[in-house]
Amino acid sequence: MTRSSNLIDLDSHPTARLRAELDHRTKVTPAMLHSIDKQGRLISVSDAWLAKLGYSREEVIGRPSSEFLTPESRMYAIREVLPAFFLSGRIDNVEYQMVCKDGRVIDILLSAVLDKSLPEMEAVSLAVITDVTAFKAAEQQLILSEARYRELVESQSELVSLANPEGVLRFVNHAYARHYGLQPHEMEGRNLFDFIPEDSRAAVAEHLRIVCSVSHSVENENQVVLSDGQVRWMAWTNRALFDAQGQVTTIHSVGRDISDRVAAERRLQESEARYRLLADHSTDMVFQLDGDLVRRYVSPSCRDILGYEPEDLIGAQPMAMAHPEDAPIVTLAFQSMLEGRADRRSIINRIRHRDGHWIWVEAQLKALKDPKTSTISGIIGTLRDVSARKAIEDQLQEANRRLQALAEQDALTGLANRRYFDEALLRAHAHALSERTNLALLMIDVDRFKSFNDRYGHPSGDECLKRIGGAIKDTIRRAGDVAARYGGEEFAVLLPGADGSEAASVAELIRLAVLHLGIEHEASPNGIATISVGVTGLTGDSSCGPEALVRKADRALYRAKERGRNTVVIAHD
Known part of the structure; x- marks a missing residue:
């Protein structure tokens, strides 16, 4: 880890000086620092630490540092990192995940040293933290x-x-x-x-x-x-x-x-004879158009590209072979050059091959000017078959489209992810207000899921979430409905157009569907995994904002938990 110049040298400072230096620099260092006592409680944090996680100093001092780690990172620290730390007295660049006050999770690298030279404190740990989330x-x-x-x-x-x-x-x-x-x-x-x-x-x-x-x-x-x-x-x-x-x-x-093309253009300016010699031996089809866009010269490469002999093409206009959908673009390119609005143009379009199929070609065009008057007398160009390249570009676009779909999907459950759900909620809410229609929101939480993970392990917990996500997805079948993994063991369902009774009915169907999965859960009174559901909605004459809608559904979900779980509670104003 690279150390900032105004950070403490963890190797060279004596303990008392280390502590005094930390206290002095806490408010000025740009780094994320914290210091903990032997019980793991925070005794000092830097301003950068507080700013990154969104807390005030009063909210964190005295609390265990592990409270700000995700459950997975906390378990990793207890099982693997801390035993090695207390043996060696230092750790470097350990990967953790920390939870901000607003619920965001950030990836960090943590390095720390352990100092046991203060008798009154027995041991003090000083850690330097780097946010590597974006990386x-x-x-x-x-x-x-x-x-x-x-x-x-x-x-x-x-x-x-x-x-x-x-x-x-x-x-x-x-x-x-x-x-x-x-x-x-x-x-x-x-x-x-x-x-x-x-x-x-x-x-x-x-x-x-x-x-x-x-x-x-x-x-x-x-x-x-x-x-x-x-x-x-x-x-x-x-x-x-x-x-x-x-x-x-x-x-x-x-x-x-394009060295050959550049050389050809230069030679064309010097001598028509040298130009024709080059054009006749080019793998690209070289052509010349007059001011009426009639072909006056076509190189022999037209046989390989278009299947025609040069004499078949000379005397005709290229527009006759262009695909109807591409003809306006090709015409506009030619006209812009003849009218002097462009000296060079590059266009890609479809042309009919002699055997009847369409090929993609790329044409590099250059306006021909009279050397004395500078008036445009025609167009010279090269043509090459780019059908294979176009196919690869189309495949790349499709791959990017699939990648975008993956970015909107929760990797574990296959449902929409939180980001997509937030955007869908904003769209559905705006539509409901503008059209004065209903909108229902379900917030769903897996009951006693922490106990499930503790008893059966995280792989079984992941499988549990996948099966419950599948049950939710199979229950909502209307076009426009959105099911998402909201975070951890919490799910959310958007039902555009649904009123309160419809939303309550869907919520009950989802609750029963999860029951029917029969996922073993010894810590549950039912012996199987269950869910609690909070339901709220937006009617045509309501002005409740999307954030308030989520809060109402969350409160209803909390009441469902209070009523013993495995139940559906509808929010009421």
Whole structure:
């Protein structure tokens, strides 16, 4: 763990000085610190500790530090961490989860030393805490994304990479590495600016700054230096990926070598003969249109791409082969160039192959100007089949859609998660107010679940929650109803349009469904797992806010617990 410069050196300070230093710096250190006595009670906490967890100093001093850990972290500390701590006198970077005052759970790293040199206190522990919640979430998301990403991109010929905002390469596919004459592992960890000529680095840095400031793809062309010293032109499509806080985590790049195209454009400016020689041998289909968008030249590559002979295409307009849905976009691109609103355009659209099927093509277009008058005389372009690349892009979009669905789902029960439920509640509440319709809310809690976990263990507890979640999901079947795991052993159900009697009926059906599961629970008077349900609702003439609606359902749930559990209680104003 990296120590802040104004923190205490845990190894070199004598105990008395350590304690005095801690008391003195508690209110000024930016770090999360706490000190506990031999009974594990908090005797000192820093302002940063209080700010992170949302407590005042009066609320925490004298309380056991374990009260601020999740049950899992508390058990881990008791069983594994503390025995080793009291033997060695220190621990470093132990992973825990702490619970904030508002119920949020944060991931932390904790390091501590034990000092037994104060006779009057017997032992004092000083801990330094680092919040790593955002890091762990981003790390897990990146692991999942990279696994899916690798499957989709490793077999394609396009150059694909992932880099951090500073340009450090985190991933390159084999095509990328081959292009530079290296292996992927030889490039990952290096900065992409290492492969860019020095006089081009400022322009590339500015381009990446723009990429990180927008939410769409941005194209760029620049030179790169290969491992043998060769300089090549590349065309890149770059897009920034953001985390939940809107911070850029990764720059996604797809590139291809356009050195041949750049060289062709330069030679075209020098000599029509040299241009035709290059075009006739290009793997891309090269074409030239006059001011009326009639083809005047088509390279032999049209045989491989479209299945036609050059003479079949010369004299006709390209719009005749465009897909009806894409024709307006293609027409607009051509017109913008003929009218002088754009010198270059890149368009992707569908064209009918000679055998009748549609292929996706990418056209790079450039306006042709009279060298004397600068008037636009036509368009020259290259065409390539990108059907395979388009299919991979579609697969990537579908993978991202599935990933978004997973982000809204509770991993254990398969129900909606808390985040999705909160958003659904806001939407349903706004709709109920605007349309003056009913909205019912059920808050459900598994009775004596802590005793269940203590008796049968957490794996059995997880299985219990999964089965109860399944029973809830199977009971609500209307379109628009939402069942979610609200947190821990608590569930929530939204019933848009349901009145009080309908909501009470659904709640009773859920309670009976859980009973019928017959999950063994020795600590329950019934001998099996049961639930308590609090029911409330919003009528067409009510103005109760969503937070108040949750509080009412929670109070009804509390009354259900007071009445002996395994029951349904309806909230009344």
